[in-house]
Amino acid sequence: MKKSFLGKRRPISGDMSLQITSMADIFIIILVFLLKSFSSGAMAMSPSQGTRLPQAETQDLGAEALKIEISETVVQVEGKPAVNLAAFRFQKTDLQANGSSKALNQILEVERKRQILIAKANSDVKVDAKVIVMADERAPYATVKSVLASAALNGYTDFKLAVVKGE
Amino acid sequence: MSGAIQHEGGPKGSASQDFDLNLAPIIDAMVVLIAFMLASASYIAIGVLDAGVSAAGAEAVNATPPSVTVTIELAAANELILKVAGKSNSTTRIPASEGKPDHGELTRKVALLTGTWKDLNAVTLMAGDATEYREVIAAMEALRKSVPVVLLGGF
Numbered sequence: 001m002k003k004s005f006l007g008k009r010r011p012i013s014g015d016m017s018l019q020i021t022s023m024a025d026i027f028i029i030i031l032v033f034l035l036k037s038f039s040s041g042a043m044a045m046s047p048s049q050g051t052r053l054p055q056a057e058t059q060d061l062g063a064e065a066l067k068i069e070i071s072e073t074v075v076q077v078e079g080k081p082a083v084n085l086a087a088f089r090f091q092k093t094d095l096q097a098n099g100s101s102k103a104l105n106q107i108l109e110v111e112r113k114r115q116i117l118i119a120k121a122n123s124d125v126k127v128d129a130k131v132i133v134m135a136d137e138r139a140p141y142a143t144v145k146s147v148l149a150s151a152a153l154n155g156y157t158d159f160k161l162a163v164v165k166g167e
Numbered sequence: 168m169s170g171a172i173q174h175e176g177g178p179k180g181s182a183s184q185d186f187d188l189n190l191a192p193i194i195d196a197m198v199v200l201i202a203f204m205l206a207s208a209s210y211i212a213i214g215v216l217d218a219g220v221s222a223a224g225a226e227a228v229n230a231t232p233p234s235v236t237v238t239i240e241l242a243a244a245n246e247l248i249l250k251v252a253g254k255s256n257s258t259t260r261i262p263a264s265e266g267k268p269d270h271g272e273l274t275r276k277v278a279l280l281t282g283t284w285k286d287l288n289a290v291t292l293m294a295g296d297a298t299e300y301r302e303v304i305a306a307m308e309a310l311r312k313s314v315p316v317v318l319l320g321g322f
Contacts, residue, residue, distance in 0.1 A: 027197035054304040058214035142296035160215035
């Protein structure tokens, strides 16, 4: 029998161990990257399902502030339902002569008082006029105006309109 | 990953013991954590547009009023109405271009005004009650190219 030019083959061992040290390294890098992304704030604010934010070229999301979200059926303050809407509109009985919403005013007043109490107790915390408004792009301007009027009446006058960053 | 422990002075004298750290449960935990984070992450980049409200707020920002006040109105049929009042008074109607508001023309006209009136640093944007929010944002985005502050009006 002709001998192979490759020489004698080594017998293949039945035991095989997967080299998982490098895999562990990769996973650690991915985990650190994801944790960093979470803490950077970009992911800290996300609209509810079904809410479509308008698109615009804009600056980064700034510091933390009170969040008001306007979706098709509800206005949420800090993620909690505050006022029910019907097809993006406030109920007529809820609207006041100055255009603000009665129910929303009450909730924003509580939020404002809470902020003032915290600021009194802790000198590092200042009363902030910032408010981030996340409104659905299909919302009528009348609803956005009512929300802004309610916020302004309760001392939130520095409006930040949340948008999806365009290219 | 391996390590070695040297036992000295034991009953059998010096003995070494090689061992491998079991990485499999660590990998399992990481796979679960990464899957959880990827599932709960949101991939849209959210930014903010600064907006003031015309006639809102306790204190006035600037004591001296500007030479002219500029108001832009989002009218029906995607028409834009540019109103200038003060030392100069005019009303310019910018018709829709291909069924959409002509933001390019609006930006050019406002840039001309800011070039003429150096103390003009804010414009007021007004819209009808039924105007969709996206149209307001689109107009704001266009205006911010030529003027630093856009105030929302109509309150």
